[in-house]
Amino acid sequence: MxxxxxxxxxxxxxxxxxxxxxxxxxxxxxxxxxxxxxxxxxxAVEPTDATPRGADYVVFTSKTGAELVAAAGWTPGAATVVAIGPKTAAALEAAGYAVDLLPDDYSSSGLVDLLADRAAGASVEVARSDHGSAVLLDGLREAGADVRETVLYRLVRPxxxxxxxxxxxxxxxxxxxxxxxxxxxxxxxxxxxxxxxxxxxxxxxxxxxxxxxxxxxxxxxxxxxxxxxxxxxxxxxxxxxxxxxxxxxxxxxxx
CATH class of the missing domain: 3.40.50.10090 (Rossmann fold)
Structure with a gap:
């Protein structure tokens, strides 16, 4: 050593x-x-200045994404706000957003398990980086959701x-x-x-x-x-x- x-x-x-x-x-x-x-x-984070579109569910997969939408003044309207884990949830709540759902397993697979029985026929907006796992989008589509993705930021090597x-x-x-x-x-x-x-x-x-x-x-x-x-x-x-x-x-x- x-x-x-x-x-x-x-x-x-x-x-x-x-x-x-x-x-x-x-x-x-x-x-x-x-x-x-x-x-x-x-x-390193490069914001795109995009914000989530209206949907039945809006899913955040990082603290960074939560902070960016808060800085942009995004409002969830009637959407159910979903966070991938406690750090993301804490960032959303610190910005004044109510977090409605949190998976037991803090991962893309955990989000699919959480939403699979809820999302059939619903619109789901996934707000994240440009390098998000396909597991989340594919799993939600297989569950019958109308899935859209908004890239909030790009991840680059400093x-x-x-x-x-x-x-x-x-x-x-x-x-x-x-x-x-x-x-x-x-x-x-x-x-x-x-x-x-x-x-x-x-x-x-x-x-x-x-x-x-x-x-x-x-x-x-x-x-x-x-x-x-x-x-x-x-x-x-x-x-x-x-x-x-x-x-x-x-x-x-x-x-």
Whole structure:
């Protein structure tokens, strides 16, 4: 296991959250867990200035989307407002929106399960990023809903992202927490631009890799990355805690 860039012997864990309060919260959590956070924002938000159209149900899949529609002054009218999870719900409620429905499983599949018996013949507006999973749209259509999608923002790779790929290639990264398929793809692209793609993936495979859900696992494995942790709950806190716990087990076994 590595010696951290800060000069102590804490284990290094890469985190790829957007460079806003989510990254600060992720860093604070990893620090609390006793590891050295490697901040490498792999996502930046480009708003489209679009807002959801009228529908029977309006589904939000991120805190970012909630904040953008609030800033635009969107009003839900008579729509039933649905949030994918507690962070999204909290952002909607902080902006003054009432959240009517929340799935038990905080994922696209969980939203389909939640709405499948409600949405037949209803109009459903899905308000999200340009990289949303097809699982949600396809599942709702199969349930008989009239589904429309509004892209509230685009997710791009920030200029300069990729310091974690160099650490991975050099064998100096102990774990990584991927929060979406896109963070995996942007890691791969950043490594390729640095000429270390194969070495970076090999470095990940010598480390502990945590992913937030099954779609992200599928993406990682399609790029040759071995996944060690998929948390029971699709939240960053669960991902971080379970990844660090696995890392501690591996580290203890190697001593």
């Amino acid at each position: 590595s010696e951290s860039a800060s000069g102590d012997d804490r284990l290094r864990v890469a985190v790829f959250r957007p460079n806003d309060d989510r990254l600060a919260e992720a860093r604070a959590l990893l620090d609390e867990l006793g590891v050295d956070p490697v901040s490498d924002p792999m996502l 200029e300069g992202a990729g310091n974690s790929t160099t650490l991975a290639a050099e064998g100096r990264l102990d774990a990584a927490c991927f929060t979406s398929s896109l963070t995996v793809e942007h890691f791969r692209d950043a490594a390729a631009e640095r000429g270390v793609r194969e070495a970076a993936i090999a470095g990940l495979n010598d480390a502990v890799v945590g992913v937030i859900g099954e779609p992200t696992r599928e993406t990682a494995e399609s790029h040759g990355i071995t996944v060690d942790v998929v948390p029971a709950e699709a939240t960053f806190e669960a991902l971080a805690r379970e990844t660090v716990a696995r890392l501690r087990t591996v580290d203890d076994a190697s001593r």
